[in-house]
Amino acid sequence: MSDPIETAIFEKLAKADPKSVGGKSIEPSDVAKELQPEQWQRMLPKVKAVALGLMRQGKLTITKKGKAVDPNSFKGVIRLRLPTEAETAAALAALPPVVEDDDDFA
Incomplete structure (x- = not known):
C-alpha cells in the first residue's frame, strides 16, 4: 500500500x-x-515528515x-x-548497517 503523501510528492516532482x-x-x-x-x-x-523520511532513505533531497x-x-x-547519485550514495552510507542473525531456531 502506497502512502498518498509520498505518491503526491513524486508525482509533483515528475x-x-x-528527466x-x-x-x-x-x-x-x-x-x-x-x-x-x-x-x-x-x-x-x-x-515535511514524509519528505524527511524519504531523504534519509536516499530517495529525496531537501x-x-x-x-x-x-x-x-x-x-x-x-x-x-x-537526489543526485552522490546524494543518494551519501544517504545510503549514513544508514545503520543491517545485521543478519545466523541463529537457527530449528
Whole structure:
C-alpha cells in the first residue's frame, strides 16, 4: 500500500523534473495544497515528515537556498527535489548497517 503523501510528492516532482536529473525542485506547500486544498496548513507538517523520511532513505533531497540540508538539523523554508547519485550514495552510507542473525531456531 502506497502512502498518498509520498505518491503526491513524486508525482509533483515528475512534472517539475521529467528527466529525473535532480535539478528542479518543488515546495512542500504545493503538495499539501494538492492533498488538502482547504486545510493545507494542517497537512504541511505531515508532508515535511514524509519528505524527511524519504531523504534519509536516499530517495529525496531537501534543500534550502539551493543546497542540500542536514536531515537532522534544518528549519525554515525548504524545497524538495530528486537526489543526485552522490546524494543518494551519501544517504545510503549514513544508514545503520543491517545485521543478519545466523541463529537457527530449528
